[in-house]
Amino acid sequence: MITTPADPITAFLTAYFRDHLVRDRNLSPNTLVSYRDTFKMFLRFASRETGRRCTDLTFDDIDAACVRRFLGYLEDERGNSVRSRNQRLAAIRSFFNYVAGREPPLMDSSRAVTSVPFKKGARAEIDYMERDEIHAIFQAINLGTPTGLRDFALLLFMYNSGARVQEVADLRVAWLTLTKPYRVSLLGKGRRWRVCPLWTATGEALRDYLKGRAPRNDDERVFLNRFGRPLSRFGIRNVVKNYVGRAVPRMPRLAAKRISPHTVRHTTAMHLLQSGVELNVIRGWLGHASLDTTHHYAQIDIEMKARALEHCESTFQRSDEPGNLPTWKRSPDILDWLESL
Numbered sequence: 001m002i003t004t005p006a007d008p009i010t011a012f013l014t015a016y017f018r019d020h021l022v023r024d025r026n027l028s029p030n031t032l033v034s035y036r037d038t039f040k041m042f043l044r045f046a047s048r049e050t051g052r053r054c055t056d057l058t059f060d061d062i063d064a065a066c067v068r069r070f071l072g073y074l075e076d077e078r079g080n081s082v083r084s085r086n087q088r089l090a091a092i093r094s095f096f097n098y099v100a101g102r103e104p105p106l107m108d109s110s111r112a113v114t115s116v117p118f119k120k121g122a123r124a125e126i127d128y129m130e131r132d133e134i135h136a137i138f139q140a141i142n143l144g145t146p147t148g149l150r151d152f153a154l155l156l157f158m159y160n161s162g163a164r165v166q167e168v169a170d171l172r173v174a175w176l177t178l179t180k181p182y183r184v185s186l187l188g189k190g191r192r193w194r195v196c197p198l199w200t201a202t203g204e205a206l207r208d209y210l211k212g213r214a215p216r217n218d219d220e221r222v223f224l225n226r227f228g229r230p231l232s233r234f235g236i237r238n239v240v241k242n243y244v245g246r247a248v249p250r251m252p253r254l255a256a257k258r259i260s261p262h263t264v265r266h267t268t269a270m271h272l273l274q275s276g277v278e279l280n281v282i283r284g285w286l287g288h289a290s291l292d293t294t295h296h297y298a299q300i301d302i303e304m305k306a307r308a309l310e311h312c313e314s315t316f317q318r319s320d321e322p323g324n325l326p327t328w329k330r331s332p333d334i335l336d337w338l339e340s341l
Contacts, residue, residue: 006058013039016098026191030166038091045070059099064112067092071116082121089118127257128266134159135325136251137243146212147226151239153202153209154223154231156325157184158261160202162268162286164188165233165261174218178207188287196285199326236261 021027021035042062043054049069050061067089074080074088093114100110129137138155142148158168167186175185182203184196198206206222213224221230231239240261248255257263265286272282282288 006060008056008058009062010055010057012099012103013095016095020098028166028189028191034087035091035094038088039095041074041088042067042070042092045073059106059109062113063109064116067113067116071119082119086118086121089116092116126266126270127259127263128270129254129257129259129263131271133247133251133254133257134264134267136247136254138325139250140243140246149205149209149212150223151243153205154236154239155243155264156202156205157198158236158264159268160199161186161196162265162272163196164265164287165236167287168223168236168261169221169231169233171222172218173210173215173220173222176206176222178203178210186287192287194284194287201326233261240264 017032017036021032027035043057046052046057046062046066047054049066050057052061070092071085071089074085075082080088093116096110096113100107100114103110138152141152141155143152154168157163161184163171163186167188170187171184175187177183180200180203182198182200184198186194186196188194210222223231223236225231225235237260240259240263244254244259269282269286272285273279277285
């Protein structure tokens, strides 16, 4: 039977989620939830516009013009940012690419939808911490308690690896190598694996924390809450906020910054760059799909140095920088190690 634009989209949408996204593409649960929420909003919008039930909507109902109106609704009525608007459009375009590849009669209408352009928005400003600020946070941790041992290992791991908060929450014991050379395997966006080297201090902190916790098996999550359940993204965010608050009396500048787990990731990137590590190594370290993303940090670093030159500063190194934590350095050792993985 030949599908026409007047046919309902229900069967295609079901197959798209059940077969294509889950079985064929093996997308992460977070991506599936994002796509699901997009289509819930989109179908409800189209239902209100057409007066049809969601289950009765056809490809004629959800054409390119409808998609453009939906995107306008997201920005004008829901107050979504350009970035959020583009994320919703990416999900819709993905679905119509799927349809175009399976039903030739729907190819033209599907291509019209996939041609709806992404909107260019202002790039969000990147917040990161200076070296003395991140050291002040570590100095606020009480290592004499089990919670302090966990939080020190958690924050040091985040600063060392630059991992995304979901990557930290998902981390399993089996993914850690806690013998030299210390390293971790991280499952990132797009289900792509990468390997990141760990400082000796990070490996020892993780080993001490896990020794006191005694995991039952290697598939256990690394970071648990006080109830023995995996620490969530929101739990990790609260740990970061807690120690930022504790560090403010020692480092008042922190009070003026909005610091989240992603700020720690930005801090890792900037400190790697300032230590002389090549952009392509940083890209692999952080798991960026494109070097363009990593290049943004280089642009910030250039602008920062230009401002410093304007103020006739003779040095960029703080004399009061704490020295009790490891730092990155450009050396043949780290590059050879990365090359050997």
